[in-house]
Amino acid sequence: MTKKESGFSVNPWEVSGKIDYDKLVKEFGVQLIDDKMITLIKNLTKKELSPMLRRRIFFAHRDLKPILDEYKKGNKFFLYTGCGPSGPIHLGHLGTWVFTKWLQDAFDVELWFQFTDDEKFLFKDKSYEEIQEWTYQNMLDVIALGFDPKKTHFLVDTKHANLLYPEAIKVAKKITFSTVKGAFGFDDSRNIGEIFYTSMQAAPVIVPCVLKKKKIPCLIPLAIDQDPHFRVARDVYPKLGYPKPAIIHGMFLPPLTGNEGKMSSSNANVAILTTDTEEEVKKKINKYAFSGGRDTLEEHRKLGGNPDVDVCFQYLKFLFEPDDKKLEQIYRDYKSGKMLSGELKSYTIEKINSFLKEHQKKREEAKKLVETFLYKG
Amino acid sequence: MTKKESGFSVNPWEVSGKIDYDKLVKEFGVQLIDDKMITLIKNLTKKELSPMLRRRIFFAHRDLKPILDEYKKGNKFFLYTGCGPSGPIHLGHLGTWVFTKWLQDAFDVELWFQFTDDEKFLFKDKSYEEIQEWTYQNMLDVIALGFDPKKTHFLVDTKHANLLYPEAIKVAKKITFSTVKGAFGFDDSRNIGEIFYTSMQAAPVIVPCVLKKKKIPCLIPLAIDQDPHFRVARDVYPKLGYPKPAIIHGMFLPPLTGNEGKMSSSNANVAILTTDTEEEVKKKINKYAFSGGRDTLEEHRKLGGNPDVDVCFQYLKFLFEPDDKKLEQIYRDYKSGKMLSGELKSYTIEKINSFLKEHQKKREEAKKLVETFLYKG
Numbered sequence: 001m002t003k004k005e006s007g008f009s010v011n012p013w014e015v016s017g018k019i020d021y022d023k024l025v026k027e028f029g030v031q032l033i034d035d036k037m038i039t040l041i042k043n044l045t046k047k048e049l050s051p052m053l054r055r056r057i058f059f060a061h062r063d064l065k066p067i068l069d070e071y072k073k074g075n076k077f078f079l080y081t082g083c084g085p086s087g088p089i090h091l092g093h094l095g096t097w098v099f100t101k102w103l104q105d106a107f108d109v110e111l112w113f114q115f116t117d118d119e120k121f122l123f124k125d126k127s128y129e130e131i132q133e134w135t136y137q138n139m140l141d142v143i144a145l146g147f148d149p150k151k152t153h154f155l156v157d158t159k160h161a162n163l164l165y166p167e168a169i170k171v172a173k174k175i176t177f178s179t180v181k182g183a184f185g186f187d188d189s190r191n192i193g194e195i196f197y198t199s200m201q202a203a204p205v206i207v208p209c210v211l212k213k214k215k216i217p218c219l220i221p222l223a224i225d226q227d228p229h230f231r232v233a234r235d236v237y238p239k240l241g242y243p244k245p246a247i248i249h250g251m252f253l254p255p256l257t258g259n260e261g262k263m264s265s266s267n268a269n270v271a272i273l274t275t276d277t278e279e280e281v282k283k284k285i286n287k288y289a290f291s292g293g294r295d296t297l298e299e300h301r302k303l304g305g306n307p308d309v310d311v312c313f314q315y316l317k318f319l320f321e322p323d324d325k326k327l328e329q330i331y332r333d334y335k336s337g338k339m340l341s342g343e344l345k346s347y348t349i350e351k352i353n354s355f356l357k358e359h360q361k362k363r364e365e366a367k368k369l370v371e372t373f374l375y376k377g
Numbered sequence: 378m379t380k381k382e383s384g385f386s387v388n389p390w391e392v393s394g395k396i397d398y399d400k401l402v403k404e405f406g407v408q409l410i411d412d413k414m415i416t417l418i419k420n421l422t423k424k425e426l427s428p429m430l431r432r433r434i435f436f437a438h439r440d441l442k443p444i445l446d447e448y449k450k451g452n453k454f455f456l457y458t459g460c461g462p463s464g465p466i467h468l469g470h471l472g473t474w475v476f477t478k479w480l481q482d483a484f485d486v487e488l489w490f491q492f493t494d495d496e497k498f499l500f501k502d503k504s505y506e507e508i509q510e511w512t513y514q515n516m517l518d519v520i521a522l523g524f525d526p527k528k529t530h531f532l533v534d535t536k537h538a539n540l541l542y543p544e545a546i547k548v549a550k551k552i553t554f555s556t557v558k559g560a561f562g563f564d565d566s567r568n569i570g571e572i573f574y575t576s577m578q579a580a581p582v583i584v585p586c587v588l589k590k591k592k593i594p595c596l597i598p599l600a601i602d603q604d605p606h607f608r609v610a611r612d613v614y615p616k617l618g619y620p621k622p623a624i625i626h627g628m629f630l631p632p633l634t635g636n637e638g639k640m641s642s643s644n645a646n647v648a649i650l651t652t653d654t655e656e657e658v659k660k661k662i663n664k665y666a667f668s669g670g671r672d673t674l675e676e677h678r679k680l681g682g683n684p685d686v687d688v689c690f691q692y693l694k695f696l697f698e699p700d701d702k703k704l705e706q707i708y709r710d711y712k713s714g715k716m717l718s719g720e721l722k723s724y725t726i727e728k729i730n731s732f733l734k735e736h737q738k739k740r741e742e743a744k745k746l747v748e749t750f751l752y753k754g
Contacts, residue, residue: 118546128547158543165538169495170505172570177554180569192557193549196573 008260011184013123015225015252015262021059028227030060030249037061040068045106051322052099052250060224060249062234067217067246071107077217079103080204080245082114085134086124089141090271091352092253092263095318097145099250100221104148109219111152113142113373114204118157122193136370141274143366143373144359153375155207157200160375167206172199174236183232201226202233205245211377218245223252225262253318254311258290274363278353285312285349292334293341304337305344312348320351385637388561390500392602392629392639398436405604407437407626414438417445422483428699429476429627437601437626439611444594444623448484454594456480457581457622459491462511463501466518467648468729469630469640472695474522476627477598481525486596488529490519490750491581495534499570513747518651520743520750521736530752532584534577537752544583549576551613560609578603579610582622588754595622600629602639630695631688635667651740655730662689662726669711670718681714682721689725697728 008017010024025032033056042049052058067077081100083093104111115138121131135156142154157164180186180195205218220230227249234244252262255270263271269288272281292310294300307313313334321327330347333339385394387401402409410433419426429435444454458477460470481488492515498508512533519531534541557563557572582595597607604626611621629639632647640648646665649658669687671677684690690711698704707724710716 118542122546122550128543158546159539161538161542162536165495165542166505166535169499169535169570172573173499173568175569176566177563177569177572178565181565186554188555188558189553191550192552192554192573192576193546195554196549196569199569 010225011228012226013184016260018260019252021224021251024224025060028060028224028231030062030224030227030247031064032060033058033064033248037064040065041106044068044071047102047106050099050102050106051324052095052102052318054324055317057095057318058099058221058248058250062230062247063244064219064246064248067219070217075217076107076109077219077246078109078208079111080114080218080220081111081222082116082201082204083138083142084116084120085131085138086120086126087134087265088273088275089138090263090265090273091315091319092255092271093141094145094274095253096221096223096250097142098319101145101147103219103221104151109151110208111147112204112208112375113147113152113154114201115139115154115156116197116201118193118200119197122191122197139370139373140363140366141359143369144274144362146362147373149369149372152373154373155204155375163207163211163375163377164200164203167203167210168196168199170206170240171202171233171236172196174239175199175232179232183228198229198232201229202236205233205237206240206242209242215242217243220245220247222247222249223262224249225252254290254314256284256288256290256311258311259309259314272352274356274359276356278357281352281356282349285345285352289345289348291341291345293344294337297340300340301337305334305339305341307331307334310334310341310344312344315348316351320348320355387602388605389603390561393637395637396629398601398628401601402437405437405601405608407439407601407604407624408441409437410435410441410625414441417442418483421445421448424479424483427476427479427483428701429472429479429695431701432694434472434695435476435598435625435627439607439624440621441596441623441625444596447594452594453484453486454596454623455585456486456488457491457595457597458488458599459493459578459581460515460519461493461497462508462515463497463503464511464642465650465652466515467640467642467650468692468696469632469648470518471522471651472630473598473600473627474519475696478522478524480596480598481528486528487585488524489581489585489752490524490529490531491578492516492531492533493574493578495570495577496574499568499574516747516750517740517743518736520746521651521739523739524750526746526749529750531750532581532752540584540588540752540754541577541580544580544587545573545576547583547617548579548610548613549573551616552576552609556609560605575606575609578606579613582610582614583617583619586619592619594620597622597624599624599626600639601626602629631667631691633661633665633667633688635688636686636691649729651733651736653733655734658729658733659726662722662729666722666725668718668722670721671714674717677717678714682711682716682718684708684711687711687718687721689721692725693728697725697732 006023008019079100081096115135117131117135121128209215230247237244255261255263257270265271272284290311292306294303334344383400385396456477458473492512494508494512498505586592607624614621632638632640634647642648649661667688669683671680711721
């Protein structure tokens, strides 16, 4: 489906327009997470269900059932997710990782975390050195989220190429340029590193199996724009003797400007960075956060606001208000006109700043932990 | 130029037809090695000139002059050559390596030797494991040729990906699929590893510079079918801040069947393997070696043979008769009819077997040296 036809575009290198997730589910051929699946997960984990599952922010999947059935039998999966290091981390990055941490804790499993420095170097007009610096900076944010260092292994594509490249070429041998063209819309003017890259992103599904000399099932939490990589690779794994990975797909945190596209660090005005000060957060939310409120106080009190398009409400729903009752109350109060836009903004600013204060402290402490997280093998 | 137009084809994955080297020089845009260049090399080295240079088996080059001028000033180059490990080593492989050893000794320089196991895995219908076994087997042949272990470093693409991949992506970022299509005749049905591969072959020009943190000129001795890789990559190096490598091109040792294509191990009847027994060599030469002799003894004595198409004579010229006077005498005697085909074959068999006896002994000893040659860094 082209953007022209659907009004939006979702692929690893572009997320734009107003995303219709129902259409996307059909287009990508993924399954919605239903109540039965939620119950299955609840029964398998001791921990309280992640708000992101309760609220269906992680809303779709591929092959999740068989991996959970295996887990029930005592056959643990490992988690694999990643980060494309080309700029500062913003709130939009955190959703997948916060959810991944929940999965790690709830299922007590290993996590392989890939930093795709090669991808960002190949696709962006940035120098190798700049990408290396962002790789380091982004690691600090990931570590700050509290992953278990004993069960979390960082793979950096250029630093762990000895592990990744041999598996990547096995995947690559079974993917033609025609396939990649179809999946990503590439043409002949693409550089040959971009064309090869999807096989590097496919490799971490195999690497832990090779290292531990056994076939371990893999669960990949990702934002749904990354799905095309695995759509290309997933048929290849069985040909190489490995199980297809399961995937669980998340929605995009909207940018400050409203419910189109996703938060991105290419425009600092539409993103809240993890390194922003309290004042910056306050200013960005107050100045840029798209509001579902009415034009005047009178109108708002009378007609009520629209929380479904209000960016602050979305941030609370995605990440910053884990209490369902509190969130529902805000929804009702805002919709009825009892809660004003300014109040919703203040509440959200406070929540974000409280999170960032702690995050920034842990981010500093993370500097001592980078070596611990980097896989040594 | 297509094979249809020229009657022959020379690229990294196909050498066929009767090769017209003059046409090839024009098509590839390389320079012939002239007497002036030979004199320059003579003056720079203390060692007797390699027969392969005297006889212009290494016959063409790119940018050889500047690298020799730098050498004269005390700025040493390093050598880079390689081996695509997909089968047993035959006499056709040896030419480039024997000449490379001469270069290493004559100029007293380091050699980086790449085993392109990724290439052979990606391009051949062979398993990863089989390619790994050939990589090891081929290393034994390379070591047996007597390279200086203190100055020779083996790089295996999948084992040294940590060194090669970061440089390969820098090259890859500057090469489009259009370029690769043009250079190698690829279409969209090629696998994405094949498309990327040329950047892995380009990387060893950069790796020693990165490791030693200085720009070291590079000289690449190769059989001319490998030239297209560097034709694609050579314009990229200056963009990355490295000098263009110099290249010196060798001709192909003919297969037993005559002066078309090159010796290849895909057909054991047209190749003499380094592991062949004395009997096998004798049988292969007597049974298959294309002869420039006449149909009957009488005719041969009367009209003489044709050493220029005689495969045995070519083998002597390429590798097994370093004595120019002796070679000329054989040429004259064979042409005049004084020397018979049977005599030429016997002489060649003896020469080859004498070489292989020594080679096979050294090949056994090489098993203890593999670890020494593999680059540790």
